[in-house]
Amino acid sequence: MNGVWQKAADRIRDVIGQVGYEAWIKPLNFISLENQTATIEAPNKFFRDIVVERYLLLMSNSLSQEVGEPVEIKLAVCARSPLGANGSTNGHSANGHSNGHAAGALKNPRPASALADPADARKTLHPQLIPRYTFAEFVVGSSNQFAHAAALAAANQPGEKYNPLFIYGGVGLGKTHLATAIGHHIWAAGNYQRILFMPAEVFMNELIGSLRRDRMAEFKERFRRADVLILDDVQFLAGRERTQEEFFHTFNSLHAERHQIVLTSDKAPRDINGLEERLRNRFESGLIADIAPPDLETRVAIVQKKADLEHLVFPAEVALWIAQNVSSNVREIEGSLTRLSALASISRKPITVDFAREALRDMIRTNDSKPDIETIQRAVGDFFHIRLADLKSKKRTQHIAFCRQVAMYLCRKLTNASFPSIGDAFGRDHSTVIHAYNLIHARITSDSAFRFSIEKIERGLKTQHANAA
Ligand code: ADP
């Protein structure tokens, strides 16, 4: 990467924070800087539109500061992306760089993880694990970024960094995918041979079988020899005392030898009822990472990535429509693409928004009920890339205070909550909420760009909420 751009990018990171940087700035590809014009490439059109809306000004300011003269930015779309190539987007790439460059770019929504993934070659996949559950095929967004980073770190230094790694989150959000990716990655690196992936239920059944057939020594040996043990859906251990007892010993012996243990669950350890205290302690002794439902941008990236993989071509607006109207459960998003692809090939019609609406009629959720305060806080935090904890904290930095005011405003507008109860949710009193409400309301009336942003958060909340219902 160009040194000037790297320095400018560092400045941008200082302003928007690591999460926003990883999500929106890092995936950009610096192409050239000539005649005070920087050409930068985004992975696809949707991505570019978001960057333009949120970060373009910041980018050109930061670059100008580095260069020492005003720099204009041309944001092009990567020509290789089928979605990006659709429609008018290629016309934006400056000076013909885009084509020459694109051949070697091999960009997808998250090049960073793809490059770091030795399983990429496909030759080195673990033979017993689901082939497509690799880091390369995992789309990273703010909802799963932490879990992804933790998984990658554990995969790069098995047994050393985060042991156990405990990944939890709702159904269909990528826990099994990430846990499997760790297995592929470690396998591909070639230092470890015995990588054992097992659903916790299977562990239990095998244990019962071994007990019955008096084969416990074998059972113990098999697990304790593992270099890496990935136990999927450990919430199934709840209430199974004998299984927990056995797993406790398995865990301890692997852990003592610094063999990597990866656990997934639909709940945090403390929320699994019927889990023995000592096991809970073990689960909490390493790193715990949660996966939240993907936000709109991540859903779009997922739709695009899956479409790319399936060689399914449709305009960006269809990707956006699917992301807005189908569930936030990634498994269901995949299901909708499968259906779309089948119907399109049968009917031989091009995939348009109308076509998608018709094809996916019964997969669309509609719901008019109201989001709750925490959902709004999260949505605002996601949008502005600040953490929920900061939003609720006493911090008074200008950006955080402003986001907090937006969140307060939306809570008042979208829920039935009173000013005092909204205040409670932010650790403030009701007069602060009223002040925030008036301030944001006034600004919405006078500043249409600002109004668009707020409306965008509201739209996101509507679909998100409909999906969760
Ligand atoms: P969970 O174990 O959390 O229920 P899975 O790991 O089985 O969910 O994921 C469900 C499906 O969604 C899988 O096909 C998986 O590949 C896909 N998926 C989930 N999250 C992502 C993601 N971030 N990027 C790409 N595919 C994903």
Ligand code: MG
């Ligand atoms: Mg799973």
